[in-house]
Amino acid sequence: MNLIKTGNSWKFATEADLEDFVWANLKELFGLIPLKRQYYVNGQICDILALRENKQLVVLELKNAEDRYIVQQLTRYYDALQEVKPLEDEIDYQQPICLIAIKPSFHRDNFIDKKYHNLPIDFFEFTILADESNYYFQIINLDLHNEKLSKIEIYHQDKERNENIPPPSRGLMNRLAKCSSEQQEEILKIRQKVFSFDKRMEEIASGVSFKYGNGNSKTSKFCVEFYFDSKGIPIIFLWLGLKNNKSDRISRARIWTDWQGNALLEGYVAIGIGAKMNSYKNTLSNRVKIMNEIVANKGSKDHKGYKSMNQHHKDRNRIARKLNNSEPLTYEERQLLEIDVNEFVHVIGGGRLNTYKFEHYDSLNGLVEVALEKWRKRL
Incomplete structure (x- = not known):
């Protein structure tokens, strides 16, 4: 993975690098089965679609920096998926769609939006930890009193920062x-x-x-x-x-x-x-x-x-x-x-x-x- 140093901390060089890492480690991080990446449905592009063992759909939206509108994005994805119901052979739409937001930090507006929102959305916050020779991806569930969920080693290469990829x-x-x-x-x-x-x-x-x-x-x-x-x-x-x-x-x-x-x-x-x-x-x-x-x-x-x-x-x-x-x-x-x-x-x-x-x-x-x-x- 491509990592860059910002002050005393580390981050993924781009949001695409973060997505690559989460996609490759969905099983270890969340126990999920990868389904689709950058999936286009009804005018919306979902970062990651995944499945639980019982075919329940999970939608993951990732941000490599603080963002104030992630709850609204996940709401639009939910609406598009419920309306179109794509990939019905693989997904059980009788079960509720799970929504997950993953970021290095959450803005206070995110918690306000979530507080008054009808859909359940899980907030996961990640940190990149470093020792003398290794780097680790640590993720915590903010809805479970900051319970540490996973800690996985990141195989990396340092890289100068690139501009984020512009949206379509x-x-x-x-x-x-x-x-x-x-x-x-x-x-x-x-x-x-x-x-x-x-x-x-x-x-x-x-x-x-x-x-x-x-x-x-x-x-x-x-x-x-x-x-x-x-x-x-x-x-x-x-x-x-x-x-x-x-x-x-x-x-x-x-x-x-x-x-x-x-x-x-x-x-x-x-x-x-x-x-x-x-x-x-x-x-x-x-x-x-x-x-x-x-x-x-x-x-x-x-x-x-x-x-x-x-x-x-x-x-x-x-x-x-x-x-x-x-x-x-x-x-x-x-x-x-x-x-x-x-x-x-x-x-x-x-x-x-x-x-x-x-x-x-x-x-x-x-x-x-x-x-x-x-x-x-x-x-």
């Missing part, structure tokens, strides 16, 4: 409201990583696009962009090397992801969403669907089948050439090459086709890290 803009939050929870979580996680990487990082918003780099001029350098298409679907662009990220020359690369950590560099788009690539991907997606239907019907001899197989041969030959030349393939191109039609090739005619199996995907987090390092070198 209203524009970005409005866009995220139309996304799935997986997309919301991944985008916010990448955003946090980007801002934590370098204090020179800025967010440049322009309608449907949110770019990250050092300003917005002709000499600006960018590394990451979230672009929302006409249907509100988010697309990630990273500034990576040409020739499938093997060249030192940098260009804006369109990234496919399953929003669960897997990713592909699909190609390069200078500006916008890449209308030609989008059209091509949609066309191939339809052909993949048709070919899967033909496979399911064992290559029945209908006009549609013959016409599709002829197109399938042309598509595969073209995609195979790209593969042999180490050019990037779109997700749909991979799908097309994975379809095995050899079982009924004698019915529909034509020679046997090589069937490819693509088990390897890039790590989305790894590609983001590469883009960040390349950005810093360009600066």
